Amino acid sequence: MTDLPDFALPDYALNDAVPLPAPSQAFLLGLATRRSAPAQALVAPGPSDDQLDQILQLGARTPDHGKLFPWRFIVLGPKSRAEIAEKLAVLAETQGRPSKEQAVLAKLTAAPLTILVVSTPIPNAKPVWEQQLSAGAVCMNLEHAASGFGYSAAWITDWYSYDAEAAALFGVSESETVAGFIHIGTLTEPPLERPRPDLTAKVTRLP
Numbered sequence: 001m002t003d004l005p006d007f008a009l010p011d012y013a014l015n016d017a018v019p020l021p022a023p024s025q026a027f028l029l030g031l032a033t034r035r036s037a038p039a040q041a042l043v044a045p046g047p048s049d050d051q052l053d054q055i056l057q058l059g060a061r062t063p064d065h066g067k068l069f070p071w072r073f074i075v076l077g078p079k080s081r082a083e084i085a086e087k088l089a090v091l092a093e094t095q096g097r098p099s100k101e102q103a104v105l106a107k108l109t110a111a112p113l114t115i116l117v118v119s120t121p122i123p124n125a126k127p128v129w130e131q132q133l134s135a136g137a138v139c140m141n142l143e144h145a146a147s148g149f150g151y152s153a154a155w156i157t158d159w160y161s162y163d164a165e166a167a168a169l170f171g172v173s174e175s176e177t178v179a180g181f182i183h184i185g186t187l188t189e190p191p192l193e194r195p196r197p198d199l200t201a202k203v204t205r206l207p
């Protein structure tokens with residue numbers, strides 16, 4: 001991985017003029033080649049503490065309607081994930097397909113670092129759907145930011161995101177929803193391309 005020793009996030013104050021986008025081949029190529037990692041294949045190195053701070057700041061720089069910031073982050077290192085995974089393994093036995101639910105726990109514990117993005121909609125504000133979309137956009141920006149530092153990432157939910165007792169083990173309350181576990185680390189092999197949609201079936205062009 002290439003180090004970015006001189007990289008520091010610009011710090012804009014409220015109402016500062018933020019530069020207009022400049023054409024960037026590197027940026028476009030990054031979007032064209034982005035691929036999720038298989039979560040269980042993510043290994044060290046993961047982001048340093050400084051890089052994590054910057055990845056979180058970039059992730060939080062995401063569209064949201066009404067400046068509500070309707071999401072929060074829970075940063076999970078290997079120790080907390082291992083402890084929670086042990087408890088999830090017990091809960092998995094009460095799920096519909098215990099062996100599958102056990103097996104996917106490997107995705108939770110492999111990566112050096114995980115950012116859990118929690119959707120925290122504010123009642124009686126903008127539509128809840130829009131607030132949840134904003135949390136999804138945060139997940140995507142976290143992945144882009146991780147990739148800017150040369151890491152790979154996986155956006156995972158799995159059954160424990162949708163089971164209240166399981167989600168509570170991570171500190172997610174009943175009024176909140178898991179938007180995603182963003183696992184970040186390094187892949188030793190490049191990922192293979194996956195199917196992409198035929199845009200002729202997806203795009204309507206109106207004059």
Ligand SMILES: Cc1cc2nc3c(=O)[nH]c(=O)nc-3n(C[C@H](O)[C@H](O)[C@H](O)COP(=O)(O)O)c2cc1C
Nearest residue numbers: 034035036037136154155156157158159179180194
């Ligand atoms: C909200 C959401 C939840 C996801 N949950 C899982 C999951 O639990 N397990 C999984 O293997 N992939 C999951 N994925 C899919 C991967 O994150 C990834 O998008 C997929 O493997 C496609 O790879 P790509 O991002 O390179 O196109 C999820 C994606 C989204 C958007």
